[in-house]
Amino acid sequence: MKKPDFPRTILEFQSRFLDEQSCLDYLFQCRWPDGFICPRCDGRTAWLIQTRGVWECSGCHQQTSLTAGTVLHKTRIPLQSWFWATYLMSTGTPGISAVQLQRQLGLSRYQTAWTMLQKLRRAMVNPERTLLTGEVEVDECEVGGVEKGRRSGRSLTAKAADVIVAVEVRGQGSGRLRMRVIPDASGQTLCGFVRETVEPGAIVHTDGWKGYLPLTKTGYDHRPHSQRAAKRAGDTELIMPRVHRAISNFKSWLRGTHRSISSEHLQVYLDEFVFRYNRRHSPMSAFQTLLGLESHQQPTTYRQIVEQGPRAKKLNLS
Numbered sequence: 001m002k003k004p005d006f007p008r009t010i011l012e013f014q015s016r017f018l019d020e021q022s023c024l025d026y027l028f029q030c031r032w033p034d035g036f037i038c039p040r041c042d043g044r045t046a047w048l049i050q051t052r053g054v055w056e057c058s059g060c061h062q063q064t065s066l067t068a069g070t071v072l073h074k075t076r077i078p079l080q081s082w083f084w085a086t087y088l089m090s091t092g093t094p095g096i097s098a099v100q101l102q103r104q105l106g107l108s109r110y111q112t113a114w115t116m117l118q119k120l121r122r123a124m125v126n127p128e129r130t131l132l133t134g135e136v137e138v139d140e141c142e143v144g145g146v147e148k149g150r151r152s153g154r155s156l157t158a159k160a161a162d163v164i165v166a167v168e169v170r171g172q173g174s175g176r177l178r179m180r181v182i183p184d185a186s187g188q189t190l191c192g193f194v195r196e197t198v199e200p201g202a203i204v205h206t207d208g209w210k211g212y213l214p215l216t217k218t219g220y221d222h223r224p225h226s227q228r229a230a231k232r233a234g235d236t237e238l239i240m241p242r243v244h245r246a247i248s249n250f251k252s253w254l255r256g257t258h259r260s261i262s263s264e265h266l267q268v269y270l271d272e273f274v275f276r277y278n279r280r281h282s283p284m285s286a287f288q289t290l291l292g293l294e295s296h297q298q299p300t301t302y303r304q305i306v307e308q309g310p311r312a313k314k315l316n317l318s
């Protein structure tokens, strides 16, 4: 038996995951596509001992939960709600806000919707991701804060954050994307990001900022581009178009989907955008990765989420 495939349409999704049992069946097929295998003794026979998908090996009596290692573990929210939230989050182009999710799933508490989305977002960080290769454009931008020409009172308290972005050049288009919140634009920070993100030997395009100059010494084919020289020649548009497109897409996505977010959670939203961007052609892999069906990451608890800054300052995005 093969791993189950992913519904192509919303109607197919609806008819496939009609109840808790069909969700459990799907989890079973993802975990054990060739039938049950005991993780302890490799035994092939087991019985279901609880309705929530715990299987007991008939040989060694080891109990294995179907949801262990996934975001669904020990949740009291129905699996069907989780499946829908994951579906909406992984297939809708702009993503979904907690208010929208609460409404669409008929959840009584906003907090439940918010926690579900935060958990799914945290599954969007893949610790095993590989380095960008070939030719890469790198640039920084500012997110939030007081934007020029805005007089909204809210922006006065908003704190801007610096973000660095790297995107692969793939012909005329873009390859994979990486984004990170950075504390400053020092050479150490910028070059550190490039080292952790881009394979040595790659061509790295940046602007003319001196912070990027040490890249040549660390094994990159560094190509700085002077914005001023480009302006004189009248072709600023041509300087690193992919990274600028990614930044402007990110900003409009953030503004369109979330009105304001806390600066402490900004990295989580960057990860969400990068995840969607890098999987824009593979919704099935997005769905399974979000549920934790193919990664070995520990799911995040609510406590871990709020400990990272529940009363954080709001970034002004409107």
Ligand SMILES: [Zn+2]
Binding pocket: 038, 039, 040, 041, 042, 043, 057, 058, 059, 060, 061, 062
């Ligand atoms: Zn066993």
